[in-house]
Amino acid sequence: MPLSSVELVARINVWRREKNAVIMAHHYVREEVQDIADCVADSLQLAQEAAKTSADVIVLCGVHFMAETAALISPDKKVLSPDLNAGCAMANMLTEEELCDLRAEHPRALVVTYVNSTAAIKAQSDICCTSANAVAVVKSLPADREIIFIPDRNLGAYVAKRAGRDLILWRDGFCPTHERMLPTFVETARREHPRAKLVVHPETQPAVAAVADFVGSTAGIFRYCRESSAAEFIIGTEIGVLPRLRRENPGKQFYPLTETADCPNMKLITLAKIARCLEREEPVVRVKPEIAARARAPIEKMLKVKS
Ligand code: 13P
Ligand code: SF4
Numbered sequence: 572m573p574l575s576s577v578e579l580v581a582r583i584n585v586w587r588r589e590k591n592a593v594i595m596a597h598h599y600v601r602e603e604v605q606d607i608a609d610c611v612a613d614s615l616q617l618a619q620e621a622a623k624t625s626a627d628v629i630v631l632c633g634v635h636f637m638a639e640t641a642a643l644i645s646p647d648k649k650v651l652s653p654d655l656n657a658g659c660a661m662a663n664m665l666t667e668e669e670l671c672d673l674r675a676e677h678p679r680a681l682v683v684t685y686v687n688s689t690a691a692i693k694a695q696s697d698i699c700c701t702s703a704n705a706v707a708v709v710k711s712l713p714a715d716r717e718i719i720f721i722p723d724r725n726l727g728a729y730v731a732k733r734a735g736r737d738l739i740l741w742r743d744g745f746c747p748t749h750e751r752m753l754p755t756f757v758e759t760a761r762r763e764h765p766r767a768k769l770v771v772h773p774e775t776q777p778a779v780a781a782v783a784d785f786v787g788s789t790a791g792i793f794r795y796c797r798e799s800s801a802a803e804f805i806i807g808t809e810i811g812v813l814p815r816l817r818r819e820n821p822g823k824q825f826y827p828l829t830e831t832a833d834c835p836n837m838k839l840i841t842l843a844k845i846a847r848c849l850e851r852e853e854p855v856v857r858v859k860p861e862i863a864a865r866a867r868a869p870i871e872k873m874l875k876v877k878s
Contacts, residue, residue, distance in 0.1 A: 597632065601841065662688050681718050693865075698876075702772065724743075749772055768784040802824060
């Protein structure tokens with residue numbers, strides 16, 4: 572018989588103590604996973620936490636690039652992924668060959684790579700960014716250099732506008748979950764909730780981000796909703812953020828821009844898989860040494876940018 576949630580949590584708690592493990596979770600994973608995590612964070616904070624943790628084992632509850640990033644910046648830790656099939660659809664939308672072609676077309680350009688990418692793509696990049704620091708990263712680069720921004724065309728368009736720089740974008744990179752949020756949904760939601768603030772992630776389409784009251788990373792969205800004096804919010808990001816937004820802001824109302832905005836891969840992470848991976852200490856996330864050596868530098872460079 573499968574174990575109950577209470578039994579699973581009890582086992583997870585024993586193993587995390589015995590093995591000096593830390594459980595890190597992204598804001599989009601299942602609520603019950605967020606509830607048992609030692610930290611729930613956006614991509615930037617997950618990378619920062621992984622860089623400074625004193626734990627021996629990191630259980631990264633999110634999609635693959637997040638676990639890979641932790642493994643790259645904390646090579647002396649054992650990084651576990653409860654499900655190696657939890658990939659990010661966007662990360663597979665640009666191949667190494669396609670990046671080579673882009674670089675050949677713009678040989679003097681610097682390459683800024685969103686962390687939602689493979690280690691092999693990071694290895695060919697000058698600097699990485701997350702949705703939280705992308706504007707600051709681009710602004711930190713010399714004004715006289717061309718910049719290729721990959722792979723997210725929507726985040727790239729938003730950053731170009733905010734940083735006031737022309738960016739060379741990859742036309743075929745986007746997040747299917749955020750791309751699903753159409754401008755017509757905004758019109759409907761605004762009509763239904765005229766007093767609500769529209770709060771979106773920069774992975775949304777430019778036509779959606781352009782009319783939002785706030786655009787920010789998942790952690791930025793939590794901060795904005797907490798600090799805002801408004802009482803109602805339309806949330807344009809993955810629906811996994813909603814339970815905690817509601818719990819942490821009891822007097823406020825939160826409406827999803829669309830109920831269909833879920834990231835199926837984030838939901839692959841379950842309590843049962845966390846318990847199993849902690850017990851067996853596998854699967855371990857490994858990056859080929861020759862790729863890791865080159866992919867680490869752009870992440871470390873990003874972590875030094877003040878945002
Ligand atoms: P954050 O940078 O806000 O964590 O977002 C990552 C992501 O995958 C959004 O879809
Ligand atoms: Fe990737 Fe989109 Fe899922 Fe974020 S929501 S992990 S960008 S597929």
